[in-house]
Amino acid sequence: MPSAPSVVLNDLTFTWPDGDLALDGLTGSFGRGRTGLIGANGAGKSTLLRLIAGRLTPTSGIATVTGTVDYLPQHLTLDADATVAELLGVRAAVDAVRAVMRGDTDPANYDLIGSDGWDLEERAAAELAATGLPADLDRRVDELSGGEAMLAGVVGVRLRGASVALLDEPTNNLDGDARERLYELVRGWRGALIVVSHDTALLELMDDTAELRGGALTVFGGPFSAYRAWLDEQQAAARQALATAKQRLRVEQRDRIRAEAKVARSAADGRKKRANGDFGKAMFDAMKNSGEKSGAKIRGLHAGREAEAKAAVEAADLLIRDDDRITVDLPDPGLARGRRIAVLRSADGREFVLQGPERVALTGPNGVGKTTLLERLVGGEGLLAERVAYLPQRIDTLDESGTVLANVAASAPNTTTGELRNRLARFLIRGDAVDRPVSSLSGGERFRVGLARLLLADPPAQLLVLDEPTNNLDLDSIDRLVEALCAYRGALLVVSHDRGFLERLNLDVELRLEASGNLTTLAR
Structure with missing residues (x-):
């Protein structure tokens, strides 16, 4: 006999203050095991997690959770002065134990510690160490890489032991080693777990696969590959x-x-x-x-x-699926095969020359400086290409007060407004959406605008520099991006921890950046 569900959604509806309908009468449930939640960008996956977690209030309907719920968002927004203990969510209890150990007899400390919190600091340090993270709870969060902070956040969710845990794209900033450590955490997860992700390796660890599509929730008993086959x-x-x-x-x-x-x-x-x-x-x-x-x-x-x-x-x-998905057609920049495009310099003085339409992946652990290397290159250090287009991890280079159309037109001044609208439609930016200010866009919409501005540039870029481009794309859109990049006749330099994505790009070279700053050629 099947067990009772961990989360029940009953006619759940949510409308944003501007009138945009995110979810409409959603009904369904999640089991007590591990569930991978998938769906196209804009389907409402992150909104649904926030509603289940109580971070948003439904316009109507209800989300019922059996037991307690814990939620880890895509982007951790802790202050730079915050400590790892705060990231883990145990700061107050750890401070209370320390105060009692110093002789403080305030009853409030005992309330914070509870019956099972006396060894909390030791357990937290052990969990961090087991995941390959420094076991210092007083370490500042700004000393961690983005991937380390996310991994510590997942450790905190597990440590707090809520009945239902919600993780939103937890592998986005994790390198290969960190992803493997996260997979181990998930394999041994206690309690119900709902994970929004496009990481197919993570989705393979799920007991169930749930798809949010067209305002309906479909739950399939099995991992992602079994769901796709079905x-x-x-x-x-x-x-x-x-x-x-x-x-x-x-x-x-x-x-x-x-x-x-x-x-x-x-x-x-x-x-x-x-x-x-x-x-x-x-x-x-x-x-x-x-x-x-x-x-x-x-x-x-x-x-x-x-x-x-x-x-x-x-x-x-x-019954036939005809989902909207981005369509990317990259123009030919006319790049000669022997043309020198960029020079990447290793800390030990060695140089790697990117020339012609080569496809290069830059890999390496979190925190070694891959993004810094890209930024230095785009800033002119070693750059030989006349036209370069750079897509950073976080799209913070857009004009917030400008419209979508104005932002994209800035990179294609010779393209007519009508043609730009047609091309933006291929990125699922249509109608009145092109006239909205960037400041009003969601994270996924901002990413599509940044991607459109990059790829629709006129004249086209000779070198595309992409930093974790799959982080904000759904699975179908990743497929379309792979197709476009494989057909692109310019040079490509990409940083990604998504091994499956890199393997599909027909790379010419993989460079690994070590903590020492040295570059190692892994394949050519």
């Missing part, structure tokens, strides 16, 4: 059903036309025989009346069959 089978069957329904409709339309032609010929024959005097008016009128009744019956029969066939086509068509 979905592919369903879509293949739906396409076959649609083809069959269309064929039946064509047959019914042909039969109706033939039947109507037969009725028309019969009526014409009757009129001809009457004109030739083959029978009198009374007999003609009787035959005409009978023929009209028979014709009406035949036409009604075939019209009904055709209507049923049309309804079958419409029903089958509804």
